[in-house]
Amino acid sequence: MFIQLDLESAEPIYIQLQHQIIEGIAKKKLQPGDPLPSVRSLAADIGINLHTVNKAYQYLKQEGFILIHRQKGVVINPDGFPKADEAYKKQLKSSLHPLISNAISRGLGEDDFLRICSDIFNKFKVEGENG
Amino acid sequence: MFIQLDLESAEPIYIQLQHQIIEGIAKKKLQPGDPLPSVRSLAADIGINLHTVNKAYQYLKQEGFILIHRQKGVVINPDGFPKADEAYKKQLKSSLHPLISNAISRGLGEDDFLRICSDIFNKFKVEGENG
DNA sequence: CTAACTGTTATAATATATATATAACAGTTA
DNA sequence: TAACTGTTATATATATATTATAACAGTTAG
Structure with missing residues (x-):
């Protein structure tokens, strides 16, 4: 593994x-x-x-x-994965909230924050292609 | 308080x-x-x-x-707040990584994820104006 | 059939984290 | 002097995390 x-x-x-x-x-x-x-x-x-x-x-x-x-x-799970329902989104927001509070307090702007998220998403994309 | x-x-x-x-x-x-x-x-x-x-x-x-x-x-702190330096960004990425893994596994796309982040940022902006 | 594997359950022991209670110390302030 | 400050220390209770063993019921390979 x-x-x-x-x-x-x-x-x-x-x-x-x-x-x-x-x-x-x-x-x-x-x-x-x-x-x-x-x-x-x-x-x-x-x-x-x-x-x-x-x-x-x-x-x-x-x-x-x-x-x-x-x-x-x-x-x-062969039948697919859990959906991003409202309960999940609510929990996701709860997790993101303190991270964003901290970012704002440190002067990290929205654009920079979103860029960091995008970079992580992109890493999954390229790694997902290779395996 | x-x-x-x-x-x-x-x-x-x-x-x-x-x-x-x-x-x-x-x-x-x-x-x-x-x-x-x-x-x-x-x-x-x-x-x-x-x-x-x-x-x-x-x-x-x-x-x-x-x-x-x-x-x-x-x-x-009257002299301002801690900066968003590399050490902080590294820790932020570590916190975001599992959240994004989970989101991708559930089929929540990058656009939706970024939108959720933006919404939270916007909430801070409007609340910050009022006090 | 037996032996080796599967997930599951139970019990116990240990270590660490969390939260509280109480007390004291050194310093500041009214 | 009295009341406050942050800090430190000790003790206790509880919850969580991790490990150690053991057993049970079911499946599977030899």
Whole structure:
């Protein structure tokens, strides 16, 4: 797997795991139907406990990014991904709000902020083409 | 004060406090030189412990948003605010990255994402005019 | 059938983060 | 002197994060 964790980070491991897998989906390294490692093998692979992996999987399952079949194991949701509904947008705004407060306070203008966002979007586009 | 806390939120109180004060700066409700309540009075005002307030103040002091004079008390930094330097931009990108991964995975396009950011920026502009 | 795997659940232990309570210290101010 | 300031220290309670083991029910490969 392509999972890269920072065990020194203040960000909990299971959160980092969620991010990495969603990032894999965004970059199309992980496509609908693709299998994911079992909780035990992924845990052993990256040197953490299986419960930490399971915690990340449970969130991704609840959000609809992955499916967990008792027999077939864990797969990227073959029926597509959760939609950007109003509940999601509301939560996104809540996350963006303090970031934008901070940016404004530091004198970072709207244009600069949007440019930074665009740059990140573009990075996903080019990386998504290669794989 | 205009501080509004959500004690039910998973977000730690001292983080919410940081956000609220930075938001006050962004909205120009708090301007350079303006005094802030003492740790004890603010804590009593919003019904929390003085150490929780102090934790938020210490962060804001370290970042340069406020000054703490042993005698003059706490004031919004009269000499301006921290700059949007490269270290800050790097940290901002780290915060935005997982948000954008998630957005892309859910099919929220760049235009929609940027529009949401713009809307938030505009809210600060109009609120900043009134006070 | 057995052995090895699957996700799931349970229990326990440990470490860290968060929040509160209380107290004291050194300094300033009314 | 009394009341305030930020700061520091100690203790406690709670929640979260992480690991360690173990077991269960089901599936699958040999």
